[in-house]
Amino acid sequence: MDATTLPRLAVTAGEPAGVGPELVARLAASDCAADLVAITDKALLRRAASASGVVLDIVDDDGKRIASRPPGRIRVRHVPLAVAESPGHPDPRNARHVLDMLALAADGCLAGEFDGVVTGPVQKSSINDAGIPFSGHTEFFAERASAEVVMMLAGPRLRVTLATTHLPLSAVPSAVTPALLERTLRIVRTALASLFGIPQPRIAVLGLNPHAGEGGHMGHEEIDTIVPVLERLRAEGMELLGPLPADTAFVPAMRDRYDAVLAMYHDQALPVLKSEAFDSTVNVTLGLPFIRTSVDHGTALDRAGTGTANPASLFSATHLAMDLARQRRQS
Numbered sequence: 001m002d003a004t005t006l007p008r009l010a011v012t013a014g015e016p017a018g019v020g021p022e023l024v025a026r027l028a029a030s031d032c033a034a035d036l037v038a039i040t041d042k043a044l045l046r047r048a049a050s051a052s053g054v055v056l057d058i059v060d061d062d063g064k065r066i067a068s069r070p071p072g073r074i075r076v077r078h079v080p081l082a083v084a085e086s087p088g089h090p091d092p093r094n095a096r097h098v099l100d101m102l103a104l105a106a107d108g109c110l111a112g113e114f115d116g117v118v119t120g121p122v123q124k125s126s127i128n129d130a131g132i133p134f135s136g137h138t139e140f141f142a143e144r145a146s147a148e149v150v151m152m153l154a155g156p157r158l159r160v161t162l163a164t165t166h167l168p169l170s171a172v173p174s175a176v177t178p179a180l181l182e183r184t185l186r187i188v189r190t191a192l193a194s195l196f197g198i199p200q201p202r203i204a205v206l207g208l209n210p211h212a213g214e215g216g217h218m219g220h221e222e223i224d225t226i227v228p229v230l231e232r233l234r235a236e237g238m239e240l241l242g243p244l245p246a247d248t249a250f251v252p253a254m255r256d257r258y259d260a261v262l263a264m265y266h267d268q269a270l271p272v273l274k275s276e277a278f279d280s281t282v283n284v285t286l287g288l289p290f291i292r293t294s295v296d297h298g299t300a301l302d303r304a305g306t307g308t309a310n311p312a313s314l315f316s317a318t319h320l321a322m323d324l325a326r327q328r329r330q331s
């Protein structure tokens, strides 16, 4: 990417029976000033455009960088479906198709063919039903890039990062180790500085137990694991708040005291963010050697094929990827 060309972004359509393909069609129809390369099945994208009432000019990707893109024109890397989609009904026979899209996008980013990847939602259970271990894009891209990563969901007023991602709740306490917390906090601090322009970020760290353990009366992970890590990193100069009780960490009086929150597990913090800004929140993978952003919502199977899904989160994810790509070009 140089100053005259658009950020070149791979956009994966996700689960073919979900709303992802329709949202990609809506994005392609918009005037978004990015060189969008849809990673999907071409016929699926045509059907999704038709369901969404948009007209697209779909062409094969020739790999060349471009300086402008007329609304509706979309280049495609064709990844064939195994079986035609049935909106609302994921078919595990298409699991390989979904993973092939992710692999193509990741490898293209690693090779410098794309400036980043924006992902549509996948139905994890359908991939698992095909007998393939898979817990999310975050873990897939981390493995593909051999990187240590952190999941962040960033909304207009709140950024949340997770110490653990897609684990059963019963596995969380033993997964929250000093090494994990230290590594996670270092990745979060570096990313807040390099991607979000906050040189000395303030990070609020949640406890694991109710009321952050209530001084050891409601659990010991805070005293045994979290506090020693925070003390060690504070001694290095990191600005860390906590461990805070999760139930009050998000109240208005606390919000201006931090730039991001580190939660111990998925459902400790994501419901807060998704209930206040479902339309505009973006999932960002921190720590990868390439830019990866995503919608904050799932496959919305109840809306698939109806053309009624809201594209706002995909638009936000694409705009953030464009900003990050331009920033990377300038640095």
Ligand SMILES: NC(=O)c1ccc[n+]([C@@H]2O[C@H](COP(=O)([O-])OP(=O)(O)OC[C@H]3O[C@@H](n4cnc5c(N)ncnc54)[C@H](O)[C@@H]3O)[C@@H](O)[C@H]2O)c1
Pocket (backbone or CB within 6 Å): 019, 119, 120, 121, 122, 123, 124, 125, 137, 283, 294, 295, 296, 297, 298, 299, 300, 301, 302, 303, 308, 309, 310, 311
């Ligand atoms: N980025 C991702 O790949 C991603 C993110 C979250 C969930 N998921 C997966 O999605 C699947 C379904 O998850 P879920 O049912 O918990 O969440 P969901 O986000 O798919 O649906 C929750 C509710 O929000 C609505 N909704 C979601 N997106 C919408 C949109 N763009 N416009 C209008 N309404 C929308 C749905 O219709 C539904 O009522 C699961 O397999 C989950 O793992 C994937």
Ligand SMILES: N[C@H](C(=O)O)[C@H](O)COP(=O)(O)O
Pocket (backbone or CB within 6 Å): 135, 136, 137, 138, 139, 266, 270, 283, 294, 295, 296, 297
């Ligand atoms: N945890 C994410 C969320 O709730 O929005 C979602 O499952 C997607 O995760 P990946 O980006 O790792 O697929």
